[in-house]
Amino acid sequence: MELMNNIKIKSKNLNVYYGEKQALFDVNLDLNEKEVTALIGPSGCGKSTFIRCINRMNDVIDICKVSGNIEIDGVEINDKNLDVVSLRERVGMVFQKPNPFPKSIYDNISYGPKIHGKGETKSELDEIVENSLKKAALWEEVKDRLDEPGTGLSGGQQQRLCIARAISVNPEVILMDEPCSALDPIATAKIEELIDELKKTYTIVIVTHSMAQAVRVSQKTGFFHLGKLIEVGKTEKIFKNPDNKMTQDYITGRFG
Amino acid sequence: MTKEQRLKKRHNAEKRFRLYGLASIFFALLFVLILVHNIFSKGSSAFMKTAINVEVFFDKDLLELELGATEDEILEADFFDITIESLLNVYLAKNVDEEDALIELFTTDAEIEIKTAFLNNKNLLGKKINLEITASDDIDQLHKGNYPRNLPEDRRRISDFQLKIYDELVENKTITKNFNNYFFKNGDSRDPEIAGIGGALVGSFYSILICLLLAFPVAVLASIYLEEFAPKNKITDFIEININNLAAVPSIVYGLLALQILLATIQLPRSTPLVAGITLALMTLPRIIIPCRASLKAVPPSIREGALAVGASKFQSVFHHVVPLALPGTLSGTIIGLAQALGETAPLILIGMVAFVVDIPSTPIDPSSSLPVQVYLWSESAERGFVEKTSATIMMLLSFLIVMNFLAVYLRQKFEKRWN
Amino acid sequence: MSNEHTVKSYEEELRYLIDSVIKMGSLTESQMIDSMDAIIKVDKDSIDKIIKSDEEINKFRSKIDTQIMTLLVKRAPMAIDLRETISSLKISQDLERIGDLSKSNAKKVKPLPLDLPDELLGNLKRLGDLVIKQLNDVLDSFVNKNYDKAKEVWEKDEQVDDLTYIAMESVIDFLSKDKKNLDFSTHLIFATKNLERAGDHITNIAESICYLIKGEYLKGSRPKGKVIQQ
Numbered sequence: 017m018e019l020m021n022n023i024k025i026k027s028k029n030l031n032v033y034y035g036e037k038q039a040l041f042d043v044n045l046d047l048n049e050k051e052v053t054a055l056i057g058p059s060g061c062g063k064s065t066f067i068r069c070i071n072r073m074n075d076v077i078d079i080c081k082v083s084g085n086i087e088i089d090g091v092e093i094n095d096k097n098l099d100v101v102s103l104r105e106r107v108g109m110v111f112q113k114p115n116p117f118p119k120s121i122y123d124n125i126s127y128g129p130k131i132h133g134k135g136e137t138k139s140e141l142d143e144i145v146e147n148s149l150k151k152a153a154l155w156e157e158v159k160d161r162l163d164e165p166g167t168g169l170s171g172g173q174q175q176r177l178c179i180a181r182a183i184s185v186n187p188e189v190i191l192m193d194e195p196c197s198a199l200d201p202i203a204t205a206k207i208e209e210l211i212d213e214l215k216k217t218y219t220i221v222i223v224t225h226s227m228a229q230a231v232r233v234s235q236k237t238g239f240f241h242l243g244k245l246i247e248v249g250k251t252e253k254i255f256k257n258p259d260n261k262m263t264q265d266y267i268t269g270r271f272g
Numbered sequence: 273m274t275k276e277q278r279l280k281k282r283h284n285a286e287k288r289f290r291l292y293g294l295a296s297i298f299f300a301l302l303f304v305l306i307l308v309h310n311i312f313s314k315g316s317s318a319f320m321k322t323a324i325n326v327e328v329f330f331d332k333d334l335l336e337l338e339l340g341a342t343e344d345e346i347l348e349a350d351f352f353d354i355t356i357e358s359l360l361n362v363y364l365a366k367n368v369d370e371e372d373a374l375i376e377l378f379t380t381d382a383e384i385e386i387k388t389a390f391l392n393n394k395n396l397l398g399k400k401i402n403l404e405i406t407a408s409d410d411i412d413q414l415h416k417g418n419y420p421r422n423l424p425e426d427r428r429r430i431s432d433f434q435l436k437i438y439d440e441l442v443e444n445k446t447i448t449k450n451f452n453n454y455f456f457k458n459g460d461s462r463d464p465e466i467a468g469i470g471g472a473l474v475g476s477f478y479s480i481l482i483c484l485l486l487a488f489p490v491a492v493l494a495s496i497y498l499e500e501f502a503p504k505n506k507i508t509d510f511i512e513i514n515i516n517n518l519a520a521v522p523s524i525v526y527g528l529l530a531l532q533i534l535l536a537t538i539q540l541p542r543s544t545p546l547v548a549g550i551t552l553a554l555m556t557l558p559r560i561i562i563p564c565r566a567s568l569k570a571v572p573p574s575i576r577e578g579a580l581a582v583g584a585s586k587f588q589s590v591f592h593h594v595v596p597l598a599l600p601g602t603l604s605g606t607i608i609g610l611a612q613a614l615g616e617t618a619p620l621i622l623i624g625m626v627a628f629v630v631d632i633p634s635t636p637i638d639p640s641s642s643l644p645v646q647v648y649l650w651s652e653s654a655e656r657g658f659v660e661k662t663s664a665t666i667m668m669l670l671s672f673l674i675v676m677n678f679l680a681v682y683l684r685q686k687f688e689k690r691w692n
Numbered sequence: 693m694s695n696e697h698t699v700k701s702y703e704e705e706l707r708y709l710i711d712s713v714i715k716m717g718s719l720t721e722s723q724m725i726d727s728m729d730a731i732i733k734v735d736k737d738s739i740d741k742i743i744k745s746d747e748e749i750n751k752f753r754s755k756i757d758t759q760i761m762t763l764l765v766k767r768a769p770m771a772i773d774l775r776e777t778i779s780s781l782k783i784s785q786d787l788e789r790i791g792d793l794s795k796s797n798a799k800k801v802k803p804l805p806l807d808l809p810d811e812l813l814g815n816l817k818r819l820g821d822l823v824i825k826q827l828n829d830v831l832d833s834f835v836n837k838n839y840d841k842a843k844e845v846w847e848k849d850e851q852v853d854d855l856t857y858i859a860m861e862s863v864i865d866f867l868s869k870d871k872k873n874l875d876f877s878t879h880l881i882f883a884t885k886n887l888e889r890a891g892d893h894i895t896n897i898a899e900s901i902c903y904l905i906k907g908e909y910l911k912g913s914r915p916k917g918k919v920i921q922q
Binding site: 071073078101104105109111115116117118127131132178181182184185 | 503572574575577578581582583584588592593596
């Protein structure tokens with residue numbers, strides 16, 4: 017009998033509009049704690065829109081309107097009065113194209129803790145930087161060149177730097193929007209290995225176009241199509257024997 | 273048309289285009305060279321001034337000074353007599369007319385030069401010393417070869433007698449060309465030989481400084497607000513259109529604006545760098561806002577998202593991440609805007625900077641001139657001596673502009689390398 | 693059924709694999725029919741033909757193996773495609789074993805006398821007919837993806853066990869009547885056992901087909917008839 021993890025994030029009747037166009041239709045999805053949930057589906061199906069709701073990144077898009085509920089640990093986050101800045105301290109994000117700040121590697125990692133008041137003295141910050149880089153499996157490669165610009169690293173290293181940056185503020189949830197799509201197979205493998213480790217500490221939601229990657233890294237998978245959540249379940253079930261014909265058509269390559 | 277013919281046609285079109293491009297560059301360079309040659313050939317002589325070697329005797333009795341006299345006492349003393357005596361010793365003048373003619377060979381500031389020499393070395397009291405006294409404007413121009421000698425005397429500015437003296441001086445090698453420090457030290461003057469751009473330099477400096485201090489912060493903050501924080505609606509569109517239009521408004525309109533508001537209504541002192549600075553700042557504001565906004569727009573949204581995702585507030589993401597990246601473009605835009613302001617003449621004329629200002633301004637509320645206005649003023653003068661000074665001033669102006677533009681390019685490259 | 697793969701070559705490769713399995717099944721079925729005929733009629737001339745057709749079946753086996761390797765490497769099949777691929781592998785393995793068993797039975801015809809008792813032959817024939825029918829049904833259910841039919845075959849294994857028991861009894865009876873029957877009786881015992889084992893392989897195929905169709909394994913243990921103690 018498998019141990020079911022608690023529900024960390026819960027969405028209920030989530031609807032998202034970009035102006036007149038509706039991007040998400042009544043999405044009800046539970047994401048479990050300390051587990052990797054993969055979201056798959058064709059382009060434009062709403063998976064990125066969904067995860068951007070979890071850290072309220074859709075707020076920066078003027079014409080985007082979100083209605084419905086999203087709860088993290090039982091607390092509603094679609095509340096106008098919610099402090100978005102502290103939400104994003106708890107929910108970190110890694111983007112498709114690595115986007116390290118044009119600063120030194122050290123400054124990249126220390127920026128988050130500094131603005132949240134997490135590192136008062138230099139030695140505290142040093143420790144945070146070292147821990148974050150170690151957890152992101154990047155420390156050995158960069159420990160001697162922390163002053164060099166983050167943009168000077170290779171693509172895979174930059175992405176791990178971004179993961180370290182997300183970890184540095186000690187979040188509970190890490191959202192990953194196609195984190196490996198710009199990387200070569202070796203860098204991808206390193207990050208998948210990292211995700212395996214990270215799931216012991218953080219709740220991870222990963223959007224991916226690679227079904228093989230979804231199978232490899234996740235325990236739970238949700239299939240989106242045209243803004244609707246078509247099927248969600250244990251990853252092995254979804255890929256070995258999905259219930260819904262649309263899911264099966266998508267994962268076997270019957271795109272019509 | 274066969275494939276080969278079509279290919280040949282395309283290659284020929286490309287060759288023609290390259291030729292046009294090279295030709296345009298060639299013509300542009302040609303004009304620049306002609307301009308530069310013109311200015312340099314006229315202006316380079318202004319950096320030298322003609323001086324005549326004169327033996328000066330600091331006669332104690334004529335000066336009515338004792339050894340150990342204070343500076344004030346020296347300044348009070350009358351150096352006129354020893355000046356005239358020393359100058360007349362240069363050549364034998366037989367009558368008063370000839371004496372006058374001889375004195376005329378020297379600058380009207382001869383007495384000041386002798387006094388200054390004494391102030392620098394008070395031990396000269398009772399002694400004789402050879403000083404290089406600046407020649408008059410006419411001699412200066414004659415020595416520089418700008419006056420034709422073969423005109424009849426009544427059409428010349430230099431009499432035959434004066435010419436005789438001059439030739440003797442040349443033969444004795446007592447007439448020389450020295451570096452013209454007056455050009456940089458002195459303010460404007462009726463006498464070309466002692467006229468300088470000192471006043472205009474300081475005036476321009478203060479004006480540009482005030483322009484920078486006013487325009488830069490206002491422009492940058494306005495750009496940041498308009499680009500990052502203001503809602504995108506019809507009002508902000510309207511503002512953007514207006515800013516773009518203001519950048520194209522002829523600068524003389526700003527002069528009229530300054531005249532009416534700053535001078536007539538607020539009654540600020542006219543012809544001062546303060547008013548010039550404010551006027552230029554108004555003019556330069558849109559010219560800084562436009563490149564600053566473009567630089568802000570050019571910062572990729574991924575940087576902003578990265579900052580927001582780590583929990584930065586909008587303010588923090590803009591000021592900690594976006595603005596530093598927009599700095600190179602903003603700085604080079606600012607420097608170019610300032611360079612343009614440096615060369616502005618029309619609005620400054622309207623606010624009264626055409627006044628004849630002799631003193632070097634010590635504060636921004638002292639009346640002054642500015643470099644381009646000085647060029648304008650001197651270009652209107654009849655004296656031949658001002659021609660070279662006008663060109664020399666243009667040379668100075670151009671040098672500043674070139675330096676500022678290089679600085680803009682250098683800063684941009686340096687910042688871009690750091691951030692990338 | 694469902695719509696086709698967007699990448700047509702993928703679709704073709706899968707169809708080609710299924711076809712190969714179906715063809716291999718037909719060959720196996722024919723071979724088993726011929727083998728049973730040979731035993732019942734004690735037809736010694738057809739032995740070579742049957743041995744030769746086994747080579748054909750083995751060739752199919754390697755062809756199918758290669759096709760499956762290619763599919764797995766190229767297409768990383770998911771869900772129903774994955775189940776079809778893996779099932780095809782298992783089914784071809786089982787078919788090959790069935791073929792081997794039929795071949796082995798054909799070889800046993802050689803030493804048989806021409807005057808075997810009718811009752812004995814009758815029991816053998818009944819067993820053989822049932823096994824052949826099972827094979828036919830299971831291949832049918834594969835072609836038509838008929839879950840119920842496959843499940844029936846799976847359940848009917850009980851009958852196969854029962855008929856095996858009966859046939860075995862008559863052979864042992866025949867053996868005990870006359871000592872000189874010992875020689876070919878042992879062959880008959882093995883032949884009967886082979887038919888039972890063929891039935892087991894057919895049941896395996898039925899299980900694979902059920903998993904292929906439903907994505908779940910059949911619950912419970914196989915129905916078992918009487919077991920022969922040896």
